[in-house]
Amino acid sequence: MKKKGLIDLTTGRPLTQIIIFAIPLVGGTLFQQLYNFVDTLIVGRMIGIDALAAVGTYYPLSFLILGFIQGSCVGFSIPLARSIGNKNDNDIYSFLINAIWVCILMMIIMTPMMILFFRQIC
Numbered sequence: 001m002k003k004k005g006l007i008d009l010t011t012g013r014p015l016t017q018i019i020i021f022a023i024p025l026v027g028g029t030l031f032q033q034l035y036n037f038v039d040t041l042i043v044g045r046m047i048g049i050d051a052l053a054a055v056g057t058y059y060p061l062s063f064l065i066l067g068f069i070q071g072s073c074v075g076f077s078i079p080l081a082r083s084i085g086n087k088n089d090n091d092i093y094s095f096l097i098n099a100i101w102v103c104i105l106m107m108i109i110m111t112p113m114m115i116l117f118f119r120q121i122c
Contacts, residue, residue, distance in 0.1 A: 010085055065110060073103045 009017045036059055044052040076099035083091035 065114065069103065069106050069110065072106060073099055076102070
């Protein structure tokens, strides 16, 4: 059922709904891996082995930070899902906006910290 450009994942066949939900997640992960592969290929062939080692060192740290931020923001999915199930548009809007602001705030805090302390961490 489509309403206002949204897909209701609470109705219909569960397997179909899970696949619809998983496609963007899998696609995002594939693009992230493809970016890392191309980055490694270009850096390894064009710049050299030291730069390639730097890319290899940075990727797990980057993935850890992104995972932390994503995990923190996913906490909003529980009240958001309840609001969607209850069809409470005001709460949906409120939780969605708050989740966006928390993610932006975490990005604003984490980015300068990583820039300042990258050498000490690696």
